[in-house]
Amino acid sequence: MPRADRLLGLIAVMMAVAEPAAAYVCTRTDAAGGSGAGASLSWFRRDVPYTFYVDGTAAIPGDLAFDALRASFAVWPKAEGCDDTGAPNGLTTGVTFHETSWMSHVDRVGYDYEHPDANENLLIFRDRGWPLPGQGDIIALTTTTYDPVTGQILDADIEFNTADWPFAVDGDASSMDLMNAAVHEIGHVLGLAHSPVKGSTMEAQGQLGETKKRTLECDDTNAVVFKYPAGRPNGYCDPVAACGYCAPPEAVVRYPLVTVTATSATGGGCAALPPGAATLVVLALLGWRRARR
Amino acid sequence: MCRLASLALVLATIALPSLAPAMSTRVAPLAELARRADLCLVGRAVARETFWREGRIFTRVTVQAEEVWKGAAVPGQTVEVLTLGGVVGGLAQRVDGAVAIEVDERVALLLAREPAGAFVPLGLWQGVFRVAGEGPAAAVARPTPPVRLVGVVPEALPSSVSALRSAVLEAARAPR
Numbered sequence: 001m002p003r004a005d006r007l008l009g010l011i012a013v014m015m016a017v018a019e020p021a022a023a024y025v026c027t028r029t030d031a032a033g034g035s036g037a038g039a040s041l042s043w044f045r046r047d048v049p050y051t052f053y054v055d056g057t058a059a060i061p062g063d064l065a066f067d068a069l070r071a072s073f074a075v076w077p078k079a080e081g082c083d084d085t086g087a088p089n090g091l092t093t094g095v096t097f098h099e100t101s102w103m104s105h106v107d108r109v110g111y112d113y114e115h116p117d118a119n120e121n122l123l124i125f126r127d128r129g130w131p132l133p134g135q136g137d138i139i140a141l142t143t144t145t146y147d148p149v150t151g152q153i154l155d156a157d158i159e160f161n162t163a164d165w166p167f168a169v170d171g172d173a174s175s176m177d178l179m180n181a182a183v184h185e186i187g188h189v190l191g192l193a194h195s196p197v198k199g200s201t202m203e204a205q206g207q208l209g210e211t212k213k214r215t216l217e218c219d220d221t222n223a224v225v226f227k228y229p230a231g232r233p234n235g236y237c238d239p240v241a242a243c244g245y246c247a248p249p250e251a252v253v254r255y256p257l258v259t260v261t262a263t264s265a266t267g268g269g270c271a272a273l274p275p276g277a278a279t280l281v282v283l284a285l286l287g288w289r290r291a292r293r
Numbered sequence: 294m295c296r297l298a299s300l301a302l303v304l305a306t307i308a309l310p311s312l313a314p315a316m317s318t319r320v321a322p323l324a325e326l327a328r329r330a331d332l333c334l335v336g337r338a339v340a341r342e343t344f345w346r347e348g349r350i351f352t353r354v355t356v357q358a359e360e361v362w363k364g365a366a367v368p369g370q371t372v373e374v375l376t377l378g379g380v381v382g383g384l385a386q387r388v389d390g391a392v393a394i395e396v397d398e399r400v401a402l403l404l405a406r407e408p409a410g411a412f413v414p415l416g417l418w419q420g421v422f423r424v425a426g427e428g429p430a431a432a433v434a435r436p437t438p439p440v441r442l443v444g445v446v447p448e449a450l451p452s453s454v455s456a457l458r459s460a461v462l463e464a465a466r467a468p469r
Contacts, residue, residue: 109349110348110350113345132413133413134415135417137415137417138317139319140317145384146384146385148383185317194389206317
């Protein structure tokens, strides 16, 4: 075996046994919550529109609920990456959101595959009853529709279960803080899964009256900066970089092995190449070298 | 092999604690879930299909009951269980916390009946326990959400089919 192949093989083994870093997690095409090695879910555009359902919620007077949601969308584009000490590292994100000029009169979430252009990234308060029987434990729900091969996010809707849960915008200790919940759900809209980092906004835990998730922590800012880096064009991604976090069509052609949707579950922080993905990438490089001979 | 799988499940249960309050879904105690459930059973998934319904993708899993702990079903009967998300053709949909059940997989389920007659796992992942092995000593474990929470004291969940059955039966007997 040539020395270069032996070296690549050694790297593959080392990466395969490496402990995945405890950091933010990307949602992937092939396993729930980012535990696979497939492409991770990403918008292939940098300016993501969102639309409010017209009714708002009776739980929060006036436009305060919409204002809280607007403020929530403004949080993620301001993210600045940080280093291990928590100090800003100068990296920023290019992702932005904009509110459509209309409000929706259609309360249906999900995706209309017959009219793809008619889909909206909808935010809706479910005052009149939670539409999923037996699932009243759900406080807020993000439903993401995507291409199962490339991971391209096509639509993402957020529902707030205002029928079963009290929501507020003033930090009331006995209610769910709307902005606290919304900033977390918007992380899911961006293709982030729950993070193992305690205290992060994408952490799975939360409680009534909590407001600390109105802002982002280092783990969250590093996630969005990594996934949607500033200064790159729409659709930018580097599928050979950590965990194949995105794979636009041209990348699928150039790096076909990287988008293999493996069924085996592996660890998966995006900040470090997870073992399975690392092995795939190195094996892909090995295969590529052999094919060139 | 079964013994190894059981051991792996038990270790996974210990190493990956279940959730305390989750951000977007309340985590209910097992006893409460059992009280609320319309149907509790252990069985094997024998078929699966995905379909669109009003913009959402659902996966319908047909489960053949082996034991019924609560509710109107009998061993051998099949029940339809709906989970959120799945892949239909060239489109996929996902919801954080929803669980996929594979064909041939053995599962213990705590289910609520929806108006159309099918059942849904209570609390998304909370109503699903994967079973490794056969018989009452077979190991059970919740499909762990992809997070390892630090500093959370998890509810001590049953680790075998027999222990889960006892917990469900005890909760079901308790007054509502």
